Amino acid sequence: MNDLFKSPSRRAFLRGSAAAVAGSVAGAASAQEPDPLITEIQDWAAITGEGVDETPYGLPIRFEDDVVRRNVPWLTADPISSINFTPIHALDGTITPQGCAFERHHSGAIELAKEDYRLMINGLVDKPLVFTYADLERFPRENHVYFCECAANTGMEWAGAQLNGVQFTHGMIHNMEYSGVPLRTLLEEAGLDAAGDLSDKWVYVEGADASSNGRSIPMEKALDDCLVAFKANGEALRKEHGYPVRLVVPGWEGNMWVKWLRRIEVMDGPVESREETSKYTDVLADGTARKWTWVMDAKSVITSPSPQSPISHGPGPLVISGLAWSGHGRITRVDVSRDGGMTWETARLGTQGDSKALTRFYLDTTWDGEEMLLQARAMDETGYVQPTKAQLREVRGENSIYHNNCIQTWHVKANGEAENVEVS
Amino acid sequence: TPEGGFGLGREALPEEIAAWNVDVRPGGIGLPEGRGDVATGEQVFAEACAVCHGDFAEGVGNWPVLAGGFDTLDDKDPVKTVGSYWPYLSTVWDYVHRSMPFGNAQSLSPDEVYAITAYILYSNYLVEDDFELSHENFAEVEMPNADGFIVDDRPETEYTIWRTEPCMEGCKDNVEITMRASVVDVTPEEDGAEE
Numbered sequence: 001m002n003d004l005f006k007s008p009s010r011r012a013f014l015r016g017s018a019a020a021v022a023g024s025v026a027g028a029a030s031a032q033e034p035d036p037l038i039t040e041i042q043d044w045a046a047i048t049g050e051g052v053d054e055t056p057y058g059l060p061i062r063f064e065d066d067v068v069r070r071n072v073p074w075l076t077a078d079p080i081s082s083i084n085f086t087p088i089h090a091l092d093g094t095i096t097p098q099g100c101a102f103e104r105h106h107s108g109a110i111e112l113a114k115e116d117y118r119l120m121i122n123g124l125v126d127k128p129l130v131f132t133y134a135d136l137e138r139f140p141r142e143n144h145v146y147f148c149e150c151a152a153n154t155g156m157e158w159a160g161a162q163l164n165g166v167q168f169t170h171g172m173i174h175n176m177e178y179s180g181v182p183l184r185t186l187l188e189e190a191g192l193d194a195a196g197d198l199s200d201k202w203v204y205v206e207g208a209d210a211s212s213n214g215r216s217i218p219m220e221k222a223l224d225d226c227l228v229a230f231k232a233n234g235e236a237l238r239k240e241h242g243y244p245v246r247l248v249v250p251g252w253e254g255n256m257w258v259k260w261l262r263r264i265e266v267m268d269g270p271v272e273s274r275e276e277t278s279k280y281t282d283v284l285a286d287g288t289a290r291k292w293t294w295v296m297d298a299k300s301v302i303t304s305p306s307p308q309s310p311i312s313h314g315p316g317p318l319v320i321s322g323l324a325w326s327g328h329g330r331i332t333r334v335d336v337s338r339d340g341g342m343t344w345e346t347a348r349l350g351t352q353g354d355s356k357a358l359t360r361f362y363l364d365t366t367w368d369g370e371e372m373l374l375q376a377r378a379m380d381e382t383g384y385v386q387p388t389k390a391q392l393r394e395v396r397g398e399n400s401i402y403h404n405n406c407i408q409t410w411h412v413k414a415n416g417e418a419e420n421v422e423v424s
Numbered sequence: 425t426p427e428g429g430f431g432l433g434r435e436a437l438p439e440e441i442a443a444w445n446v447d448v449r450p451g452g453i454g455l456p457e458g459r460g461d462v463a464t465g466e467q468v469f470a471e472a473c474a475v476c477h478g479d480f481a482e483g484v485g486n487w488p489v490l491a492g493g494f495d496t497l498d499d500k501d502p503v504k505t506v507g508s509y510w511p512y513l514s515t516v517w518d519y520v521h522r523s524m525p526f527g528n529a530q531s532l533s534p535d536e537v538y539a540i541t542a543y544i545l546y547s548n549y550l551v552e553d554d555f556e557l558s559h560e561n562f563a564e565v566e567m568p569n570a571d572g573f574i575v576d577d578r579p580e581t582e583y584t585i586w587r588t589e590p591c592m593e594g595c596k597d598n599v600e601i602t603m604r605a606s607v608v609d610v611t612p613e614e615d616g617a618e619e
Contacts, residue, residue: 072612077476077486081526107523120436122445128436135432164605168612189429204447210529212522214447263444271447272512274519278504281573287497289509291573297582307605335590340599344592373599383587395581399502411601420605424598 059099066090069100070167075156080108081211083150085171088301088323089308093350094145094175094358098238101174104150104254106211109240112260117208117244119186119228123265124201126191133244136230139181139189144227144250145357147325149173149296151253151280154404157389161420166306169408169420175325175358178248180229183222187266195266198223204271205247208262215256216270217249221294225250225356228261251327251356252294253402255280285397298386299405300324300334300361300378311416315369320347324359326380331359333379338365340373340409340423341388347376355381372412373423389422448518452562455517459558460539462546468536469543472525481506481547491547497572507548511573513565517541 060067069084076082086102103109114133122128150172156162163169187203195201203222206214217226227248230237237243242259249256255275270276270292282290302322305311311318324331331353335344350360361376378386389406411421448454460468470479476487483489493503502509506516521537523529532540542557545565551557557565605611 070612072610074610077488107526107529120440120444121433122436122441128441129433130436130440131433138432139430160608161603161605162608162610164611185429189432206447210523210527214522265445265447267449269449271518272450272515273447274515274523277511277515277573278506278509278519283497283502283504285498287502287572289497289573290576290578293576293578295576295578297578335592340596342594342596342599344590344595373601377590379590382583384583385586385588385590387582387586391586398500411604421601422603424596424600424602 060097064090067100069102070171072163072168081106083152083172085167086174087167087308088171088173088303089166089306091303092321092360094323094354094360095233096174096176096358098174098176098233098235098241101176101238101241102150102172103240104172105209105240106213107209110209110260111239112208112243114244117262119245119261120263121186121190121266122263123204123267124192124195125187125266126194129190131186133230136181136228136245139185141179141181142227143177143179144225144248145175145177145354146248146250147173147175147296147356147358148248148254148257149299149325149327151255151293151296151402153254154299154406154408155401157406157408157420158393158398158400158404161422164420165308166301166303166408167308170301170323172254173323173325173358176232177234178227178229179231179234180227180245180248183226183228183247183264184224186228186264187222190266192266195219195268200268202267202270204263204265204267204273205256205258205261206263207242207258208260213255213258213275214271214273215258215275216267216273217256219266221249221252249294251296251329253280253296256294280402282396282400282402284395284400290400293403296325296327297403297405298324298326298328298331298378298380298384300331300376300386301408302336302374302376302410305374305412305416305418306410307418307420310418311367311412314416315367318365318367320363320365320374322347322361322376324353324361324376324378325357326378326382326384327356328384329355329381331361331378332381334359334361335377335379336361336363337375337377338372341375341407344377369414371414372410373421374410374412374418375407377407446518446522448514448521450512450514452514452517452559455514455559455562456534457559458534458538459556459560460535460537460542461556462539462542462551462553464536465539465541465543465546468532468539472528472532472536473540476526481544490544494568497569505548506544507550507568509569509572511567511570513541513545513562513567516544517562 067090071084117133119131153172201219247258347361347363353359410418481490493505493508545551
């Protein structure tokens with residue numbers, strides 16, 4: 001492998017050529033025989049399909065049954081306090097279908113009816129309040145698209161290349177259009193005069209589930225862009241995503257997006273809860289640990305080709321596609337390398353990136369059938385450039401667990417298969 | 425709109441706030457009155473906790489280890505426990521009271537939580553076996569790793585370095601694969617689509 005990009009081997013060349021032939025046979029351009037899918041009348045062109053009363057609420061067609069959440073049993077002690085992964089290898093665009101958007105629970109996905117839902121605001125407020133779900137729907141509403149990335153996304157990859165699929169290495173993420181009420185509106189309803197100087201105040205937010213998932217958020221963020229959301233991608237939140245109400249904390253680690261939100265307390269200091277001391281603190285090489293590492297830094301990954309999405313069409317036109325995002329704002333540029341970072345070319349953004357939301361990128365290119373070491377490198381509007389894993393390790397060591405936003409490498413072989421690798 | 429905003433919601437009653445506002449902060453702010461000693465804690469722990477966390481808080485199987493791991497935080501594989509890692513005792517009390525035992529949370533009385541917390545301290549060799557923890561002496565307990573945390577310093581240690589125009593060509597002379605996921609081979613097998 002030492003000379004992977006010095007002198008392409010004769011063997012790789014031959015394999016590439018063979019794939020090129022296979023590719024051209026499958027292509028319509030050189031068809032020798034009439035295609036029976038065209039020349040013979042197919043059932044679906046003759047008999048009828050399902051009626052409109054068949055499916056009041058539909059699921060994807062069965063041919064897409066690989067586009068599902070997956071979990072990795074060995075990661076956690078049991079599946080109740082655990083994680084699963086969004087099938088980002090198979091998705092396109094930026095909006096994550098709710099039904100396959102990842103889940104992370106600490107005491108399971110609870111069932112909480114709107115009628116049973118209560119939200120309390122207490123602490124340093126003029127008047128502690130209790131809201132019903134119906135109350136929340138009467139406040140002025142906003143819509144925003146944001147990514148929710150688990151702090152531990154890519155965390156298994158700190159010490160090496162472990163899991164062979166972008167779903168597993170980068171799938172603790174989803175991106176939805178949320179409808180809800182600014183947290184600021186609810187805090188102002190309770191009145192913040194009693195809190196005095198707001199610059200050193202905090203809110204503590206917790207869920208209705210047994211784990212509670214309590215987290216402390218500085219008041220500046222609470223009054224900035226946090227959203228108390230009750231709809232996602234147009235419909236009610238899914239049970240597993242916090243039905244009927246969750247907190248949206250744009251750009252910040254997913255743990256703080258408290259689901260089944262039941263209480264907001266205005267305080268003069270942080271609680272230093274379990275989820276911000278034992279967990280979601282990042283151990284450095286010298287044994288000290290960072291706390292309050294809230295922001296998710298700029299990150300990207302190529303979703304196709306990738307280990308679960310190999311090249312099946314042989315050499316020729318190839319769409320390299322992926323996702324980029326930053327908790328600091330908009331993605332302004334994504335560069336793609338096919339040679340492990342020796343040279344880079346700038347990809348095309350699918351649409352102008354939304355702030356703190358997933359951005360799709362494409363590199364429309366031609367594959368010569370040779371091996372590739374594919375990488376993507378995101379830049380955000382602050383000028384931050386996504387680092388390599390070596391750069392991250394140099395600052396942090398290998399035991400941070402969280403906040404691994406390193407450049408990912410896929411080794412694409414001449415047969416089109418791809419593997420998760422690390423490179424020098 | 426009415427004073428204070430929209431006039432939505434209603435005032436929370438003291439009983440309601442008391443039921444939900446149970447967070448405990450560093451120094452023991454928010455603790456209810458109560459007390460519990462190591463011996464009582466050992467009994468409660470054996471009944472309510474040891475099935476997952478072990479008789480001595482050492483952990484069973486893949487379940488969290490609550491004791492030990494001292495001086496391992498800069499090791500290749502740190503053992504992060506209440507004793508070796510957690511900065512504040514308040515977090516132990518708060519989390520156990522609110523969210524443990526796993527599957528039967530909020531079933532422990534304040535005195536039981538004081539006792540369990542005392543036992544976890546004992547399991548970490550931080551108190552003697554006759555120790556009693558109460559709302560009165562809670563603030564006196566200092567955790568070994570209380571000074572082990574720094575506030576997020578990425579703006580200084582990372583952003584200043586990485587906000588720079590990146591290399592586009594000739595960025596390396598050579599590239600070698602140094603690690604492969606297939607060697608580790610821990611990825612779940614695909615199922616579903618292939619049939």
